[in-house]
Amino acid sequence: MRLTIFATTDVHGAIYPYDYFNTSEKSASLLHVQSYIERYKAAHPDEMVLAVDNGDMLQGDVWSDYDYRHQNVPLFVPHVMNGIYDVIGIGNHEFNFGLDYLDKAYGQMDAEIVNANVDFKNHPLKSRVKPYTIVENETLDGILKIGFLSVVPTQILKWDAAHLEGKVTVRDMRTTVEKIAKEMKAEGADIIILLSHSGMSKNPDQVKSYGENQTLLMTMIKDIDGIVFGHTHEFFPDTTFEMEIDNIDFRKGVVNGKPMVQPGVSASHLGQLTFDIEHDGSWRIVDSMAQLIDSDRMPLDESLKKKYEDLHEQVSRYLSQPIGHIDETWHTYFSRVLPSEAVQVTAEAGKAYTRDLMEKGEIETLPIVAFNAVIRAGRDGPNDYTVLEAGDITLSAAIDLYKHTNIMTIIKLDGRTLKEWLEWSASQFNQISPETDELLEPNRSKDGFPSYNFDTFFDLDYTFDITQPPRYSGTAKQISDSERVVEMKYDGRPVEPDDCFIVPANNYRVSYTPFLREAEVVHESYRHVRDIVVEYMMAEPEFEHSNPMTIVPARKYRMMSATKAKDYIENDSRIKYIEAIDDGFSWYEIDLSKEEKAWPK
Missing domain, CATH: 3.90.780.10 (5'-Nucleotidase, C-terminal domain)
Known part of the structure; x- marks a missing residue:
C-alpha cells in the first residue's frame, strides 16, 4: 500500500491568491495547495493521504496581521487551516505575537499541534501542544500507526525574549528527536515523520548542540523515517540546493536513506513524501521518495476561492485605510x-x-x-x-x-x-x-x-x-x-x-x-x-x-x-x-x- 504525506512550511500567512501590495491575482497560495491536495485525494482513493504543516504559518502576510488585530472574532488563518491539515508543527515566528495569542489561535484549530522541545511550563499551551502524535489508520492488514513530532530552534529564546523569557524552556533539537522518537517506537509507531523547523547545513556552528540548522543531523537518527524541514526558505529536493552532501539522491529526494522535503516559502511549493509499505507480520517500508510540486502549476479550485472571498474582502477593506x-x-x-x-x-x-x-x-x-x-x-x-x-x-x-x-x-x-x-x-x-x-x-x-x-x-x-x-x-x-x-x-x-x-x-x-x-x-x-x-x-x-x-x-x-x-x-x-x-x-x-x-x- 502507499502512504502519501503532503507538507507545507514557512507559508507566513500567504493564504489567499491575491497580492495585496500589488493589487493583483497570485498564482501561488495556500488555496492552490489545498486545491491540489483535494484533487489528489479524489484521484487516489486507495492511498492513505495526510497533510502536515511545519510551522511559520501565523505570521508574515496580511491575513496574519488581520487576525492579530481582530482577536475578538474567529481568526481567519486557523479557519482555513482546518480544511487542510491533520498535524501542525510550530515554527519560530509562531511566538512573535506572544503565548496568549498562540494559545487562542491553536484553540481554534482542529489538527493535532505538536512540538517536542519547548516546555510551556504553566501556560495553557502545555496541555494544548503535544510532544508528538500517532495517527492510526485501518487497513486490510491491520492498523498502521504513523507518528509525527516537531522541533524548533532554541534561538527562539533570543528572538522573542520579550514574550518567552521565564515562561518556556527549550531543549536541543537533535537530542530531543532521538529521545522522543524512541518513545514513539516504544508506543507502537510504525513510521515516524519529523517536522523540523530548521534548515540543513554542514556549518559546524549550525550543527553543534543548540545550533540553529540541525536537520542534517536528523538524517542520522535511525528511528526517523522521513523529514519535512524548513526555516531557511530554501527548496529540497533541488539540484541547486546550496550544499554538497554525501549519501544524497536528488532524483528520489533522499539523504542518508531518508526522504526529505523543504517546500520553500509563502506556499510557493508543496512537499510530497511517498512511502510504499507492506505488512509481513509487521509494517515495512519497501520504497520511499520525496518531491516538490510547484504551486504555480496547480489549478485553483474556484469554489475554494469563492468560499473565502468574504474574508478576503474584509482583509482588503482593512488594508485600504x-x-x-x-x-x-x-x-x-x-x-x-x-x-x-x-x-x-x-x-x-x-x-x-x-x-x-x-x-x-x-x-x-x-x-x-x-x-x-x-x-x-x-x-x-x-x-x-x-x-x-x-x-x-x-x-x-x-x-x-x-x-x-x-x-x-x-x-x-x-x-x-x-x-x-x-x-x-x-x-x-x-x-x-x-x-x-x-x-x-x-x-x-x-x-x-x-x-x-x-x-x-x-x-x-x-x-x-x-x-x-x-x-x-x-x-x-x-x-x-x-x-x-x-x-x-x-x-x-x-x-x-x-x-x-x-x-x-x-x-x-x-x-x-x-x-x-x-x-x-x-x-x-x-x-x-x-x-x-x-x-x-x-x-x-x-x-x-x-x-x-x-x-x-x-x-x-x-x-x-x-x-x-x-x-x-x-x-x-x-x-x-x-x-x-x-x-x-x-x-x-x-x-x-x-x-x-x-x-x-
Missing part, C-alpha cells in the same frame, strides 16, 4: 548598497518616537542614532522587494515597509559598541581585490548574509574598506579581528569609544545580536515597530533622504537584483542594467566612483 502620501516612488531594489527612503522611513519613525520620550523626560537626552535593515531585498525571490508608487498610500504599505512584528526597544550604547555594529553591517560585502567585482554576499540566512541583518545608520557618516576581510558572519558571530570601519562620524565629529548614544531598536535585534545583549535598555514599549511607522506616516512627515555609507575602493561593481528593477533606474544614476540571469533576477553594474545625481527612492 489611507495613512499618508509620498511624492516619489520608494523601492528597495538597490538598498543593500544605496539606502532608500523605503528603508529610512522606519528609522525616522523610531527617532521621532524616541525624541518624544526625551521631551517628556522619560529617557535621558543624548544624541539619537537611528537605523533600519533592508527587510525585503530579494531573499525570497524576485517579487520580494518593497515598491511604493508615488501618491496616496494605505495601511498595506506600512506592512510592506516593515513586515515583522518586532517590539520597539530603545537602548543606550557607547561608541565602541556602535563601531562593532557597523562592522557587522560592513561584513555583508565580499572581500574585494582587483580581480573580483561581485559586491555582496548572497542574501540568504544560511551560509550568506541576509539583508534583514544589514543595518544602515542614517544619523552617522561612515566609510567601509572592503579590501579587508569581514569581521562578522551573517549571524553576528565574530570570525576575524579585521576592521573595515575606517571612519565613523556623528554631526561631523569622529565618534569616540566612550561617546554615548540612544538607539531606537527592536527586541529581535537586541536579543539576537551578541554584542547588544548587555546593552542598557532605557525603554521597552511593547508596541510594535510597524504601529509606530504607521503613526509616523499618518502625520505625513518630511525628512531629508540620507546615504551615510561610503565604500572604498570606490569603483565599479556587480550586484544582483530583480530584473524589473531596471524600470526604476533614474537618469544619471550610478546603476546600469547588464543582463538577465534567470528566475526573475539580473546583474547590474553600480559605479561607486560616480557622484550620485538621482537617488533610487
Whole structure:
C-alpha cells in the first residue's frame, strides 16, 4: 500500500491568491495547495493521504496581521487551516505575537499541534501542544500507526525574549528527536515523520548542540523515517540546493536513506513524501521518495476561492485605510548598497518616537542614532522587494515597509559598541581585490548574509574598506579581528569609544545580536515597530533622504537584483542594467566612483 504525506512550511500567512501590495491575482497560495491536495485525494482513493504543516504559518502576510488585530472574532488563518491539515508543527515566528495569542489561535484549530522541545511550563499551551502524535489508520492488514513530532530552534529564546523569557524552556533539537522518537517506537509507531523547523547545513556552528540548522543531523537518527524541514526558505529536493552532501539522491529526494522535503516559502511549493509499505507480520517500508510540486502549476479550485472571498474582502477593506502620501516612488531594489527612503522611513519613525520620550523626560537626552535593515531585498525571490508608487498610500504599505512584528526597544550604547555594529553591517560585502567585482554576499540566512541583518545608520557618516576581510558572519558571530570601519562620524565629529548614544531598536535585534545583549535598555514599549511607522506616516512627515555609507575602493561593481528593477533606474544614476540571469533576477553594474545625481527612492 502507499502512504502519501503532503507538507507545507514557512507559508507566513500567504493564504489567499491575491497580492495585496500589488493589487493583483497570485498564482501561488495556500488555496492552490489545498486545491491540489483535494484533487489528489479524489484521484487516489486507495492511498492513505495526510497533510502536515511545519510551522511559520501565523505570521508574515496580511491575513496574519488581520487576525492579530481582530482577536475578538474567529481568526481567519486557523479557519482555513482546518480544511487542510491533520498535524501542525510550530515554527519560530509562531511566538512573535506572544503565548496568549498562540494559545487562542491553536484553540481554534482542529489538527493535532505538536512540538517536542519547548516546555510551556504553566501556560495553557502545555496541555494544548503535544510532544508528538500517532495517527492510526485501518487497513486490510491491520492498523498502521504513523507518528509525527516537531522541533524548533532554541534561538527562539533570543528572538522573542520579550514574550518567552521565564515562561518556556527549550531543549536541543537533535537530542530531543532521538529521545522522543524512541518513545514513539516504544508506543507502537510504525513510521515516524519529523517536522523540523530548521534548515540543513554542514556549518559546524549550525550543527553543534543548540545550533540553529540541525536537520542534517536528523538524517542520522535511525528511528526517523522521513523529514519535512524548513526555516531557511530554501527548496529540497533541488539540484541547486546550496550544499554538497554525501549519501544524497536528488532524483528520489533522499539523504542518508531518508526522504526529505523543504517546500520553500509563502506556499510557493508543496512537499510530497511517498512511502510504499507492506505488512509481513509487521509494517515495512519497501520504497520511499520525496518531491516538490510547484504551486504555480496547480489549478485553483474556484469554489475554494469563492468560499473565502468574504474574508478576503474584509482583509482588503482593512488594508485600504489611507495613512499618508509620498511624492516619489520608494523601492528597495538597490538598498543593500544605496539606502532608500523605503528603508529610512522606519528609522525616522523610531527617532521621532524616541525624541518624544526625551521631551517628556522619560529617557535621558543624548544624541539619537537611528537605523533600519533592508527587510525585503530579494531573499525570497524576485517579487520580494518593497515598491511604493508615488501618491496616496494605505495601511498595506506600512506592512510592506516593515513586515515583522518586532517590539520597539530603545537602548543606550557607547561608541565602541556602535563601531562593532557597523562592522557587522560592513561584513555583508565580499572581500574585494582587483580581480573580483561581485559586491555582496548572497542574501540568504544560511551560509550568506541576509539583508534583514544589514543595518544602515542614517544619523552617522561612515566609510567601509572592503579590501579587508569581514569581521562578522551573517549571524553576528565574530570570525576575524579585521576592521573595515575606517571612519565613523556623528554631526561631523569622529565618534569616540566612550561617546554615548540612544538607539531606537527592536527586541529581535537586541536579543539576537551578541554584542547588544548587555546593552542598557532605557525603554521597552511593547508596541510594535510597524504601529509606530504607521503613526509616523499618518502625520505625513518630511525628512531629508540620507546615504551615510561610503565604500572604498570606490569603483565599479556587480550586484544582483530583480530584473524589473531596471524600470526604476533614474537618469544619471550610478546603476546600469547588464543582463538577465534567470528566475526573475539580473546583474547590474553600480559605479561607486560616480557622484550620485538621482537617488533610487
